[in-house]
Amino acid sequence: MAIPFHKEIRIGAYLLKQKMLGRKRYPLVLMLEPLFRCNLACVGCGKIDYPDAILNRRMSAQECWDAAEECGAPMVAIPGGEPLIHKEIGEIVAGLVARKKFVSLCTNALLLEKKLHLFKPSPYLFFSVHLDGLRDHHDKAVSQKGVFDKAVKAIKAAQDAGFAVNVNATIFDGHSAEDIAAFLDYAKEMNVGVSISPGYAYERAPDQEHFLNRKKTKELFRKVFELGKGKRWKFMHSTSFLDFLAGNQEYECTPWGMPARNIFGWQKPCYLLGEGYTKTFKELMETTDWNSYGTGKYEKCANCMAHCGYEPTAADAAFNNPLKALWVSLRGVRTSGPMAPEIGLDKQRPAQYVFSSQVQMKLSEMRKAEAEERAKNTADAA
Numbered sequence: 001m002a003i004p005f006h007k008e009i010r011i012g013a014y015l016l017k018q019k020m021l022g023r024k025r026y027p028l029v030l031m032l033e034p035l036f037r038c039n040l041a042c043v044g045c046g047k048i049d050y051p052d053a054i055l056n057r058r059m060s061a062q063e064c065w066d067a068a069e070e071c072g073a074p075m076v077a078i079p080g081g082e083p084l085i086h087k088e089i090g091e092i093v094a095g096l097v098a099r100k101k102f103v104s105l106c107t108n109a110l111l112l113e114k115k116l117h118l119f120k121p122s123p124y125l126f127f128s129v130h131l132d133g134l135r136d137h138h139d140k141a142v143s144q145k146g147v148f149d150k151a152v153k154a155i156k157a158a159q160d161a162g163f164a165v166n167v168n169a170t171i172f173d174g175h176s177a178e179d180i181a182a183f184l185d186y187a188k189e190m191n192v193g194v195s196i197s198p199g200y201a202y203e204r205a206p207d208q209e210h211f212l213n214r215k216k217t218k219e220l221f222r223k224v225f226e227l228g229k230g231k232r233w234k235f236m237h238s239t240s241f242l243d244f245l246a247g248n249q250e251y252e253c254t255p256w257g258m259p260a261r262n263i264f265g266w267q268k269p270c271y272l273l274g275e276g277y278t279k280t281f282k283e284l285m286e287t288t289d290w291n292s293y294g295t296g297k298y299e300k301c302a303n304c305m306a307h308c309g310y311e312p313t314a315a316d317a318a319f320n321n322p323l324k325a326l327w328v329s330l331r332g333v334r335t336s337g338p339m340a341p342e343i344g345l346d347k348q349r350p351a352q353y354v355f356s357s358q359v360q361m362k363l364s365e366m367r368k369a370e371a372e373e374r375a376k377n378t379a380d381a382a
C-alpha cells in the first residue's frame, strides 16, 4: 500500500494552521510509549534499562487516547519497548485511527505475524519495522540470530494482508556506507519506505563505543547518498532532513516537535532525553526551559542528529522556504563541497545525571498508589 497523498495534505494543513495561529512551538508527531518492556535487548538501546516493576507498567488505552488528544499532533508514533507485547495494542491503535491520527506502529516484528489479526488495514496505519541493516548487521545489532529473517517474513505477511509497511534503521559507527546502500537497495526491492537516523548516544545503552559523532555522521551520509544517486530510494523523511544529515544545513533541534508520553508522564525535553516529567502536555510546553537543550547548549545533546529532534526543524525550514526544499528534491542532496558550519560546543552546560532519581521517584509513587489502593479495598470490604 502506498503512503496516501492525503497524509501530506493533512500535515501541510496542520502546519499552515499553526503558522496562521502564530504558534511558536507545536508538536508534529506524538511519540507514545505505552510500555518499556521488550522481547529483545539490543546493545544500542537506551529504553529498556529499568527495574521489572517499571517494565511491567503499561499505559491504559484510555491514557493513550487522552495523550493523543491533549497533544493534538496529526501523527502518533508508537515505539517502545515492543508495543505488540501490550495486551490492548489493537484497541489503542483502533482508537487512534478512529480519531484520524496517522499511526506509525514501531515494532521489531517478532510478534507481528501472530498479531496481525488485531489490526485492520487503513490509510491511517503504518507498521514501522525495526531493521538496522541487512541480515548479519541487523542480527548483530539486536544481539540475536534469525531476527532479520523473521522481520522480513513478517513484513511480507503484513504487505500481503494489505498493510502499509516501512522500516526504521538506526545507524551506528562502523556501519559502512556500502552496506547501508545495499540495505537501502534491499528496502526498495521489498517496496518499503525507510526512516533512517544516527543512533542517539543513550547514557544507559550497553554499548557506548559505537555512537556516531556529528562529523562522522555527516561524512557517512554523504558517502551513502553519493552511492544512491539515481537510485530513487524511498525515504520517509523530508529532503531537508536528508540534506541536514549530509552536513549541508545548520539546524538547531526542535525538541517539542516530537514530544514523548510514557508511563512516567510527558518527558522533558524530548523522546531521547528524560530529564524530568510533567503530568500534562500543557505543563510540558510551558515549564520546560527549552533554551537549555540542544547541540551547543547541553553536553548530552552534543552529538545528536536524530530525526525526532531535527525532522521537525527540517519540516519547518521546508515550509518557510519551499523553493529551496524543491531545489534539493530536484537536484538531489549535495555530497561534496563545504559543509555548513558546525555548532560550537564551548558554551554547553555539563550533563546532569538524573536517571536513578527519576526511577526512584516513580517507584515510590507506584508503591504509594498501591498502598492506597490496598487500604481502599480493605475499607470497602469492612
Ligand code: SF4
Residues within 6 Å of the ligand: 038, 039, 040, 041, 042, 044, 045, 046, 047, 048, 080, 081, 082, 108, 130, 142
Ligand atoms: S527492539 Fe527497540 S526497544 Fe527493543 S531492545 Fe531493541 S531497540 Fe530497544
Ligand code: SF4
Residues within 6 Å of the ligand: 253, 254, 255, 269, 270, 271, 272, 273, 293, 294, 295, 300, 301, 304, 305, 306, 308, 309, 310
Ligand atoms: S539535541 Fe534536541 S533532540 Fe537531541 S537529545 Fe538534545 S534536546 Fe533532544
